[in-house]
Amino acid sequence: QVQLDESGGGLVQAGGSLRLSCAASGDIASISTMGWYRQAPGKQRELVATITRSDKRNIADSVKGRFTISRDYIKHTVYLQMNSLKPEDSAVYYCKYSPQHLPPLDYWGKGVPVTVSS
Numbered sequence: 001q002v003q004l005d006e007s008g009g010g011l012v013q014a015g016g017s018l019r020l021s022c023a024a025s026g027d028i029a030s031i032s033t034m035g036w037y038r039q040a041p042g043k044q045r046e047l048v049a050t051i052t053r054s055d056k057r058n059i060a061d062s063v064k065g066r067f068t069i070s071r072d073y074i075k076h077t078v079y080l081q082m083n084s085l086k087p088e089d090s091a092v093y094y095c096k097y098s099p100q101h102l103p104p105l106d107y108w109g110k111g112v113p114v115t116v117s118s
Contacts, residue, residue, distance in 0.1 A: 002026040002107045004095045009112030012085055016116070020080040022095030022109055029099030034071060034078040038091035038114075045094065049080060053100075063089070085116045 008020040020036065035050030035058075049069035050058045057069055068081040078095065095109035 002028065002097050002099070004097055004107060004109035006093075006095050006109040006112045008080075009093060009114045011115045011117065014085060014087055014116055014118050016085050017081070017083045018085065018114060020082070020093055020095075020112060020114075022078050022097075024076040024078075024097050024107075028076050029101070031100040033098045035096050035098075036069065036078070036080045036093055037096055038089075038093045039111075040088075040091040043091075048093065050096075051078060082114070085114075087116045087118045090114060090116045 003025050005023045006020065008018060010018060012018050031053045033050055033052045036048040037045050038048050039045040048060050048063055049067055051069045051071050059067065066082065066084045070079045082089065092111040092113050094111045097107040099105060
C-alpha cells in the first residue's frame with residue numbers, strides 16, 4: 001500500500017501562485033510515475049501534469065507555461081508550482097502515484113482544493 005499526503009492548496013487571487021506538494025509513503029516502487037489531476041464542480045477529472053522516473057513530463061496544454069511539475073526522488077515527493085493562476089484553474093487537485101506494475105495500479109490522494117478569485 002502507498003499513502004499520499006497532499007498539501008499546499010488554498011485561496012489565491014488571479015495572477016497569484018501556489019505550490020502543491022504530494023509526499024508518498026509506504027511500499028514505494030523504484031520506478032513510478034507521479035502527477036496531478038484536477039476536477040472542477042460538474043466536470044470530469046482531467047490531467048494537469050505528470051512526471052516519470054526518468055523525468056519525462058506531460059503537461060496539459062491549458063497550463064503549459066504557467067505550471068511546472070518537479071519531483072524529489074529521495075523524499076518521494078512531487079511538486080506542482082502554479083503561477084499566473086486563473087479562475088478557471090479552480091478545482092480540487094488530486095495527486096496520483098502509479099508504480100511500474102502489472103496489472104496497472106494507481107493510488108490517489110484525497111485532494112486539495114484550489115480556489116482562484118477574480
